[in-house]
Amino acid sequence: MTYSIGQVAEKTGLSTYTLRYYDREGLMPFVKRTPSGRREFTDDNLDFLDLITCLKDTGMQLSEIRHFVELAMQGDSTLETRLNIFKQQQQAVHDQIAQAKQHLAKLDYKVRFFTAACDAGTEAAVSGDCELPGQPIVIDESLRVKKAHPRLNSF
Amino acid sequence: MTYSIGQVAEKTGLSTYTLRYYDREGLMPFVKRTPSGRREFTDDNLDFLDLITCLKDTGMQLSEIRHFVELAMQGDSTLETRLNIFKQQQQAVHDQIAQAKQHLAKLDYKVRFFTAACDAGTEAAVSGDCELPGQPIVIDESLRVKKAHPRLNSF
DNA sequence: CTAATAGTTAGAGTGTACGCTAACTCAAGC
DNA sequence: GCTTGAGTTAGCGTACACTCTAACTATTAG
Numbered sequence: 546m547t548y549s550i551g552q553v554a555e556k557t558g559l560s561t562y563t564l565r566y567y568d569r570e571g572l573m574p575f576v577k578r579t580p581s582g583r584r585e586f587t588d589d590n591l592d593f594l595d596l597i598t599c600l601k602d603t604g605m606q607l608s609e610i611r612h613f614v615e616l617a618m619q620g621d622s623t624l625e626t627r628l629n630i631f632k633q634q635q636q637a638v639h640d641q642i643a644q645a646k647q648h649l650a651k652l653d654y655k656v657r658f659f660t661a662a663c664d665a666g667t668e669a670a671v672s673g674d675c676e677l678p679g680q681p682i683v684i685d686e687s688l689r690v691k692k693a694h695p696r697l698n699s700f
Numbered sequence: 701m702t703y704s705i706g707q708v709a710e711k712t713g714l715s716t717y718t719l720r721y722y723d724r725e726g727l728m729p730f731v732k733r734t735p736s737g738r739r740e741f742t743d744d745n746l747d748f749l750d751l752i753t754c755l756k757d758t759g760m761q762l763s764e765i766r767h768f769v770e771l772a773m774q775g776d777s778t779l780e781t782r783l784n785i786f787k788q789q790q791q792a793v794h795d796q797i798a799q800a801k802q803h804l805a806k807l808d809y810k811v812r813f814f815t816a817a818c819d820a821g822t823e824a825a826v827s828g829d830c831e832l833p834g835q836p837i838v839i840d841e842s843l844r845v846k847k848a849h850p851r852l853n854s855f
Numbered sequence: 856c857t858a859a860t861a862g863t864t865a866g867a868g869t870g871t872a873c874g875c876t877a878a879c880t881c882a883a884g885c
Numbered sequence: 886g887c888t889t890g891a892g893t894t895a896g897c898g899t900a901c902a903c904t905c906t907a908a909c910t911a912t913t914a915g
Contacts, residue, residue, distance in 0.1 A: 549861075549862075551861065551862080560903085561862090562903070562904050562905070563902085563903065563904085565863090566902075566904085570902095581863090581911055581912090582911090583861090583862055583911080583912095584863095596806070599806050599807070601902095602799070602803060603800070603803045603807070606902095607901080608901095620823075621821065621822045621823060621845070624814060624818045628814035628817075628818055631807055631810040632811055635804065635808065635811055638800055638807060639804070642800050642801065642804070645797050645800065648754050648757060648758045648793055649790065651751070651754050652754070652758070652789055652790045655751075656786045656790055659779060659786060660783060662776075662779050662783075663783055666776065666779075667779075668775075668776060668779065669776075704892075705891090705892070705893095706891065706892080716891095716892090717873070717875070718872085718873065718874085720893090720894090721872075721873060725872095734881095736881055736882085736892085736893090737880085737892085738891090739892085761872095762871080763871095
């Protein structure tokens with residue numbers, strides 16, 4: 546089974562522009578052509594494209610991916626180099642997840658803070674917009690704003 | 701305590717170019733100036749800048765961040781809108797982490813696969829480069845390559 | 856046979872987020 | 886008062902990853 550560039554675009558969500566661009570950039574030297582010059586993607590090609598997408602989505606630049614593809618085309622002599630690339634990328638994703646979790650802690654705090662602020666009607670009543678994500682949120686009742694909640698039948 | 705743009709650059713790791721760029725783009729309308737026009741960052745400013753960095757690093761575009769900053773400058777009337785922005789970004793980071801974990805599973809599989817391939821000396825001996833991350837890696841011993849491990853004293 | 860559809864290349868254009876330079880001003884130390 | 890270093894704006898340049906156009910060719914349905 547083979548696929549045209551349009552079918553691959555549909556399957557992967559990448560545009561045909563992007564697929565041709567990747568090909569031009571040397572990311573897909575393995576894709577064969579019909580006698581008239583059209584690209585014919587195999588299932589193996591799609592698997593490899595999936596790997597390329599994985600590398601790209603985890604922050605690898607296209608130039609680095611091209612380098613990896615070149616190594617892969619050279620066969621078994623580059624096995625160790627490729628293993629090291631995967632190990633490196635594995636570590637990179639670990640770091641990314643750790644960073645994302647830190648950002649998430651901050652956002653969690655902000656959600657708690659602004660939920661309290663919405664409740665109080667004002668930021669001023671909510672204690673400490675500080676960097677400690679575990680800090681309890683406290684509302685100063687004396688600063689609470691009596692909010693005229695707009696209602697559908699309010700006039 | 702206030703900080704010059706150079707001190708802020710050192711503290712945050714952002715370049716002075718970037719800080720001025722952010723200011724021009726309306727991301728820091730809260731930073732005051734000395735009579736001669738120099739920026740004076742307060743500790744509160746640094747906290748807010750930290751939040752901006754958090755939003756940017758979690759994928760929010762500068763134009764969206766500017767919108768958020770504009771809302772923040774408008775005060776309590778935009779509390780709910782800002783809460784919703786944080787909730788949305790919180791969800792976005794959850795999704796990012798989930799995606800990163802999927803990518804990581806793939807990379808973990810690749811590391812196991814190429815570790816086996818390095819051991820066997822050839823990719824051909826290793827079973828199924830398939831998409832199942834839990835698949836056990838098997839080496840076909842009949843295809844194993846006797847590798848002449850280069851030694852320091854090998855000649 | 857023809858029209859519609861989908862493919863091809865070369866190359867120009869776009870959006871985002873900076874990075875850098877030029878020309879200038881300001882503040883502090885000697 | 887003069888040098889040094891750090892600040893200022895305006896605006897041009899750049900890297901990356903697309904995105905699209907033009908001009909053309911090939912395949913397929915009727």
